Amino acid sequence: MRRDYVTLELRHVDRDGDRLPAAVLAYDGPSDLLEERLTDAGGEPLDRERVDVAFRLRSADDDDATGVFSLTNRMTGEFVVEVNADAESVRELVDAARRDDDPDDADGCYRVVVERDGETVASYEKRTLLVYDDEGSLLRQHSLIPSGVEL
16 A cells, blocks of 8 residues: 555644544545455454554654654554654654553553544554664654553
């Protein structure tokens, strides 16, 4: 799936709201390709337990750092959706997900929503977002890793 089919928009990243911050992936490519990526081999929709979220930096320039924000099928390792994104947007999402209130009371610290033509086609509440540098090393301090999780 081409990255230029997808745009990233952040919602609810203000710390005042009671809604989970969201990374909204707006898709405008072929619908059959999106449907195929969002389902497993048996045609069942992927649930949040079978989708991983990551961001990998392509450039480490602090002023204009960019990378790829992606959803990956945990079972196959295949990319479900990926989009070019600036690191500042991902930092903003991570900061919003690290709320002052107790995120353990929610199913997730943030939400990833996939939309097509303004309609939600998939939504995943997540607690983990792994951020990697341009060489593939995990940046723990910039990642969302729930306590008790060993990587």
